[in-house]
Amino acid sequence: MFTSTERIKPDAQSIPLYLESLLSHKYQIPTFQRDVVWEKENVKKLWDSIYKFYPLGSILIWKTNTKLESHREIGGIKFADNFYSNEYQYILDGQQRTTSLLTSIYGGKIANNENFDPTLYIDLTIELTDATDDTSYAKRFLFWDEIDDRDGQLKANIGKKQRYQDKLIVSLIDIIKNRGEIERNIYVRVNGEFDHPYMQQFRRIREVLANYKISFIELRGIEVAEVCQIFERINQAGKPLDIFDIVVAKTFRSENKTNNISGFYLRELFDKFKKTIYSTSSQYASIDNWTLLQMLAVVVKSEFPEAGIQNITDMYLNKLKTDHIEAVWSDFKIAVAKTFDFFDNILHIKGGRLIPYRYFYLTITAYFYRNHKPDYSFLDKYFWYYSFHNADLLTNTTHLWEHIYFVNQQKANSIYSFNQFDIDNNSLRKSFYSYRGRLSRAILSLYANHKPQDWAKPHRDILSDVYYLLTDKPNLHHIFPVNFIKQSGIASQIESDSLMNIAYLSQITNLKISDKNPLHYLKEYDDPGLEAVLRSHLIPTIILEWSRDNALPENALTIFIEERVNLLVEALKLKLDGIEFNVFDMGNRIENIHL
Numbered sequence: 001m002f003t004s005t006e007r008i009k010p011d012a013q014s015i016p017l018y019l020e021s022l023l024s025h026k027y028q029i030p031t032f033q034r035d036v037v038w039e040k041e042n043v044k045k046l047w048d049s050i051y052k053f054y055p056l057g058s059i060l061i062w063k064t065n066t067k068l069e070s071h072r073e074i075g076g077i078k079f080a081d082n083f084y085s086n087e088y089q090y091i092l093d094g095q096q097r098t099t100s101l102l103t104s105i106y107g108g109k110i111a112n113n114e115n116f117d118p119t120l121y122i123d124l125t126i127e128l129t130d131a132t133d134d135t136s137y138a139k140r141f142l143f144w145d146e147i148d149d150r151d152g153q154l155k156a157n158i159g160k161k162q163r164y165q166d167k168l169i170v171s172l173i174d175i176i177k178n179r180g181e182i183e184r185n186i187y188v189r190v191n192g193e194f195d196h197p198y199m200q201q202f203r204r205i206r207e208v209l210a211n212y213k214i215s216f217i218e219l220r221g222i223e224v225a226e227v228c229q230i231f232e233r234i235n236q237a238g239k240p241l242d243i244f245d246i247v248v249a250k251t252f253r254s255e256n257k258t259n260n261i262s263g264f265y266l267r268e269l270f271d272k273f274k275k276t277i278y279s280t281s282s283q284y285a286s287i288d289n290w291t292l293l294q295m296l297a298v299v300v301k302s303e304f305p306e307a308g309i310q311n312i313t314d315m316y317l318n319k320l321k322t323d324h325i326e327a328v329w330s331d332f333k334i335a336v337a338k339t340f341d342f343f344d345n346i347l348h349i350k351g352g353r354l355i356p357y358r359y360f361y362l363t364i365t366a367y368f369y370r371n372h373k374p375d376y377s378f379l380d381k382y383f384w385y386y387s388f389h390n391a392d393l394l395t396n397t398t399h400l401w402e403h404i405y406f407v408n409q410q411k412a413n414s415i416y417s418f419n420q421f422d423i424d425n426n427s428l429r430k431s432f433y434s435y436r437g438r439l440s441r442a443i444l445s446l447y448a449n450h451k452p453q454d455w456a457k458p459h460r461d462i463l464s465d466v467y468y469l470l471t472d473k474p475n476l477h478h479i480f481p482v483n484f485i486k487q488s489g490i491a492s493q494i495e496s497d498s499l500m501n502i503a504y505l506s507q508i509t510n511l512k513i514s515d516k517n518p519l520h521y522l523k524e525y526d527d528p529g530l531e532a533v534l535r536s537h538l539i540p541t542i543i544l545e546w547s548r549d550n551a552l553p554e555n556a557l558t559i560f561i562e563e564r565v566n567l568l569v570e571a572l573k574l575k576l577d578g579i580e581f582n583v584f585d586m587g588n589r590i591e592n593i594h595l
Helices: 015-023 040-051 095-106 155-165 172-177 179-189 197-211 224-234 243-251 266-280 289-303 322-346 359-368 376-388 397-413 425-429 438-449 465-469 482-488 507-513 518-525 530-536 542-549 556-575
Strands: 008-014 059-064 088-093 120-123 141-143 169-171 213-220 421-424 474-478 502-506 581-584 590-593
Touching (some): 008 015, 008 197, 015 095, 015 197, 040 120, 040 141, 040 197, 059 224, 088 095, 120 155, 120 172, 155 169, 169 172, 172 197, 179 197, 224 243, 243 266, 243 289, 266 289, 266 322, 289 322, 289 397, 322 359, 322 376, 359 397, 376 397, 376 421, 376 438, 376 556, 421 425, 425 438, 425 556, 438 502, 438 556, 474 507, 518 530, 518 542, 530 542, 556 581
Parallel strands (some): 059 213, 421 581
Antiparallel strands (some): 059 088, 120 169, 474 502, 581 590
């Protein structure tokens, strides 16, 4: 165990020592680090800060015995392919500065600019005017393309090329390795004048290279979940350190054709799999890697109970091993594809934003994993029961494992039973126009499940995949428009925002209806098929009767909402056939229905 001061410890090293340690494999840069954006101006500003002894900010180092996949070259400078140690030191934050420092001194190659030489030179004739001098750095620090005059062809560089030949413009690496020779050359050129500005500039850069300290924060004896949290709080500019990135690096395996060992790269497997999903269910191809990783962990846990993956938190995801992933991967892909197909083509929920509980991804994948005879009737009941039950029964990992045990029991012996189903009518009428709440998403999912038809084109489902690709995308529309309600005063703001007052419409239809009185806009779509269209939206046809009679009751929206609540409850009774169904109303009465 490490003490508090040992777990997170500040340290510092000189620039040459840090780079030498890097070249000797004491530090590694894991592949999950974001790509370096190398720019000449930024490198010069970095060195200007160092030249003025300004602080650069700390480099975050994670010391661990966990082996991750690491970059095998930085700025074109190659490192060992296979490096093993009792303790690895990973640069979690500071790759940009490290790469800039390394290539400035040791040269190398810059991505997308292979012909550019990143070696940095300093012009000793450029003086620092005062402490606030913020412009001279651009002339003081130079790259070779700013020095080379191409045999006099680039006139702007002729003077600098001459100073280079006179050894008044020198590379940083030469100052480190040959400072005595450089100092003697300058001393002779200034006629032994010890305090000559050239000598002063040389001594300054020499002191910088010898004494400037790079600050470090070293993390040791810290689990991966806490490392991710620390990284996210320290790193203000980049994306958070993701557990998926760490698992990718940790499970990476290089191909070795000599020993017949295949390569393994989890990120590539995920990306390829998502492409196959996109071809069949584009709305679910954008699932995030973290959720997909948790789905994978659930499957690995069921297949390898001894693997130590007791949960889906970062600490346990970090225990995923390459050989376990390989063993389940083929069947895992089938299970996930069936899960998305179930959501998309059986429940007709077009897009993950409507899934009431994100844990459904995990529980249903567990059910489909190596299940050659899935019971879709059971799965349908399972989804709607927990989506609409008055109690939140799938909100934490304790619930999650209870659910996985439940679905696996059905998978094993085809026997299942649900407890009494409870639903509060008042919670339905007070579920609002929002994707955030579980019940709100459940209601919108139920609307989608009934394959609502386009009012203007009754032969077409409003939520088809094609519609999502067209400009005329589905919108959520207030059946009694908000502005109409405000102007007429027929209901409260709460009633107008109720999901009982919402329907899926095409974008064009939605714009056309706008804020019109429903009595008027319904007349535009009233043909023999409109009643069936409204029923596909679980919309009470009483509103069509009002339109045909050209009269709205004083409390029209209240009546409409109650009618729609009843339609939703009746739809759920059909879904949950055979389950004890308890309807109550915290705003009204209690009713018990036994089916």
